[in-house]
Amino acid sequence: MKGLLALLLSSALTAPALAAAPNANAPKGGNFVFNLGGEPPTVHPITATDAYSRRVQEYVCEGLATRDSETYDWKPRLAEKWEISKDNKVFTFHLRKDAVFHDGTPVTADDVKFSFDAIFEPKYEAAHLRPYYEGLTKAEVIDAHTIRFTARDLYFNNFESAATLTVIPKKIYSDVEKSKK
Numbered sequence: 191m192k193g194l195l196a197l198l199l200s201s202a203l204t205a206p207a208l209a210a211a212p213n214a215n216a217p218k219g220g221n222f223v224f225n226l227g228g229e230p231p232t233v234h235p236i237t238a239t240d241a242y243s244r245r246v247q248e249y250v251c252e253g254l255a256t257r258d259s260e261t262y263d264w265k266p267r268l269a270e271k272w273e274i275s276k277d278n279k280v281f282t283f284h285l286r287k288d289a290v291f292h293d294g295t296p297v298t299a300d301d302v303k304f305s306f307d308a309i310f311e312p313k314y315e316a317a318h319l320r321p322y323y324e325g326l327t328k329a330e331v332i333d334a335h336t337i338r339f340t341a342r343d344l345y346f347n348n349f350e351s352a353a354t355l356t357v358i359p360k361k362i363y364s365d366v367e368k369s370k371k
Contacts, residue, residue: 224249234369235358236314247356254283254302254337255353268297268357278344281352285335291359299337303329304360306339313366323351 230243235251238244254269269283289297306329309319325348330338339352363369 222249235356236308236316236319236363236369239318251356251358252289253354253356254285264353268302269353272353274349279341279348280338281341281349282332282336282338283352285337287335295359295361297357297359298334299331300334301360302337302355302357303331304364305355305357308358308363311366323355326351 224245226242226245228242230238230240230246232238233243233246233250235247238247252268254267255264255272256267257263258265266286268285268289270286272281272283274281283302285297285299285302287296291297291301306323306326308314309316309323325342325345326339327342328340329352330340332338339348341348
């Protein structure tokens with residue numbers, strides 16, 4: 191497990207940090223230990239297909255919004271707010287301006303679009319993810335902090351697909367072969 195943790199801490203797959211002031215009561219330092227039950231063959235956020243990799247990604251990757259575990263209401267994560275069109279087919283997300291990746295690079299709408307488009311890029315071999323996003327026809331960059339998803343038709347899970355998309359840094363994962371190493 192130490193090998194995997196070291197890999198995560200030194201790779202581009204560390205969690206997007208929100209630059210807001212940290213909780214003063216949160217413990218600092220130390221180790222986080224979690225028994226996965228097995229070693230993930232990869233932790234690549236697009237190509238990984240196993241449950242162990244998914245479990246690691248839940249801790250180190252971020253989406254636009256998430257469900258509150260008690261109320262099941264949507265809560266902001268990388269997006270600070272969003273709008274849903276009257277016909278429930280267009281979802282516009284406004285990214286937090288203080289959201290950054292592990293290296294301090296700002297999270298942009300280009301990163302979100304890339305994260306969506308990579309799922310459908312054959313070079314990434316991400317057929318296992320496509321069914322979750324096939325109801326969305328496109329992701330459009332409106333400006334550096336605004337992304338718009340358009341749905342093919344009305345389906346109850348379209349918003350959730352857009353909101354929970356794992357956002358990865360384009361500058362690191364755009365070179366398919368290099369990102370798989």
